[in-house]
Amino acid sequence: MSQAVSTAAARAVDARKTYGEGDAVVHALAGVTVSFPVGRFTAIMGPSGSGKSTLMQCVAGLDRLTSGSAFIGDTDISTLSKTDLALLRRDRLGFIFQQYNLIPSLNARENALLPLTLAGREPEQAWFDEIIATVGLGERLKNLPSQLSGGQQQRVAVARALVPRPDIVFADEPTGALDSRSGAEILTFMRRAVDDSGQTIVMVTHDPHAASYADNVLFLADGQIVDEMPEPTTDRVLDRMKRFEV
Numbered sequence: 001m002s003q004a005v006s007t008a009a010a011r012a013v014d015a016r017k018t019y020g021e022g023d024a025v026v027h028a029l030a031g032v033t034v035s036f037p038v039g040r041f042t043a044i045m046g047p048s049g050s051g052k053s054t055l056m057q058c059v060a061g062l063d064r065l066t067s068g069s070a071f072i073g074d075t076d077i078s079t080l081s082k083t084d085l086a087l088l089r090r091d092r093l094g095f096i097f098q099q100y101n102l103i104p105s106l107n108a109r110e111n112a113l114l115p116l117t118l119a120g121r122e123p124e125q126a127w128f129d130e131i132i133a134t135v136g137l138g139e140r141l142k143n144l145p146s147q148l149s150g151g152q153q154q155r156v157a158v159a160r161a162l163v164p165r166p167d168i169v170f171a172d173e174p175t176g177a178l179d180s181r182s183g184a185e186i187l188t189f190m191r192r193a194v195d196d197s198g199q200t201i202v203m204v205t206h207d208p209h210a211a212s213y214a215d216n217v218l219f220l221a222d223g224q225i226v227d228e229m230p231e232p233t234t235d236r237v238l239d240r241m242k243r244f245e246v
């Protein structure tokens, strides 16, 4: 990638991840060097099994590379202990998954504040209020997850990821479980966080329309980055994905 190292919120250098051995070996990542620029929204696409989730998990410190390095800012996370990695994830990263992963016994407000509560940090009230207003949760803050629709639960998960002002938000199929309208709302919130607050977002998706909200799309195939597309549109991403199918 062309971005200077100093503007990378996260990056990977010759990242390799291997599963199994002998005849059964799988090179989930086969030497990926990539940079995720600060204040930009990057989507990762590619056929099933191309290594998208593995790349995200290894750069986000949820899994370890077999070789190569992954950095969050200037921190080489490949060398961190399990405990330091957990602290880095807690203090510097936000996560949004397809399944919202809310705590069933906590209401929407408590769920949205959970990363701060766990870190012993006080919320910045004005910022919290702004995010809650943006994602349209004001009326629902006292509801338990079971009293919310899927789209509303994902709004809570988006608020939970953004409230601590993380260096990066990693999102894995954030709209995968939502209808198209709720999905569009979630993507609009994510886009707004980048445009209005300079949030850095990295998102894995199968959906060309979801990818069109990003500033740049990276295409993976067989564990390698094979293409990228700045300023994507749904149709152009769809066309590029079709070329993987031949």
Ligand SMILES: Nc1ncnc2c1ncn2[C@@H]1O[C@H](COP(=O)(O)OP(=O)(O)OP(=O)(O)O)[C@@H](O)[C@H]1O
Pocket: 019, 020, 026, 027, 028, 046, 047, 048, 049, 050, 051, 052, 053, 054, 055
């Ligand atoms: N724990 C594991 N053990 C063995 N092989 C694995 C494991 N996790 C992933 N793989 C393999 O690594 C490759 C990349 O998987 P990965 O989940 O990163 O792909 P993906 O592009 O995210 O796929 P999908 O779009 O289907 O979610 C695949 O061949 C997968 O089968």
